[in-house]
Amino acid sequence: MANRRRGGWDSTTQVTPPITVEVPVLGIGAGPSDYEELARYVFALRRPRGLHMTLLHLGALDDFCRDVAGWTKGNTSAESALLKTVAWLEALPVLDGFSGSADKLIVLGSGGVCGLEIDVPASVRDFQVSLVHALHELLDGLLVDNIDDFILSSPALGFRTPRWVPHVAVGRPLRRGPGPWEIGRVGVEFGESRIRNRQFLRESDPG
Known part of the structure; x- marks a missing residue:
């Protein structure tokens, strides 16, 4: 377990990709040019279609269930954890779409990725807290x-x-350093929450 990468998905070693609760980005700014402006700060700007904001990261279910089984010293089996976790995920409430905004880029994790820091309504923060x-x-x-x-x-x-x-x-940030980098404020529209990689819920194998 100690050699597994924290929070990462290596498609050569993991059977299933990570499960997250997220909201998709529907639009940034007034049009495509507002997003493309970020290329002044970012190398290899990601495609707009796949942009999202993660509300809760659960990880690959087989890994998560093995973590539970190990922590409980087998009092909860990986198989039991899988069944209960899938049922829990499928019963989670859905957050309606909402509007946010951003005026800076921040460094994420070890510094290899940067992102828009989003100002979100209080209701979104409340929803994220409810997920935790x-x-x-x-x-x-x-x-x-x-x-x-x-x-x-x-x-x-x-x-x-x-x-x-x-x-x-x-x-990936063009500039070295911890950031943040100020940008012109842009509006960001989000769709309703969803479970990323939901199609893998019933295919996970904790064995």
Whole structure:
């Protein structure tokens, strides 16, 4: 377990991609040129069609379920964790689409990616907090003790900090340094929340 990369998906070693709750980006600014302006700061700007904001990262389900089984010393099996987690995911509420805005680019993770830091309505932050509370309830039902420690330790979850920073990853920064980089404020439109890679929920194999 110690050799698994935190929060990452290596298609050569993982059977299933990570599961996240996210909202898709429907538009940035008044038109395509507003997004293309970010090429002044970003190398290999990502395609607009795939842009999204992650609300909760669960990781690959087989990895997550093995993490639970290991943490509980087998009191919850990986198979039982899978069944309960899939049912939990499919019962999550849906967040309606909303509008946000951004006026800066921030460095993400180890610095290889930067993203738009998004100002979101309070209702979106409340929804994200409710997802974290729901995750706590799931883990409690899976007999995980010291839940906060588990969340920050699980390689599948990949959490590095309990603080959620709303952002949309857009590409690799052109400039070196910690950022942030100020840009002209742009509006960002988001669609309703969805489970990324939902088609893999029933295909995961924790064995």
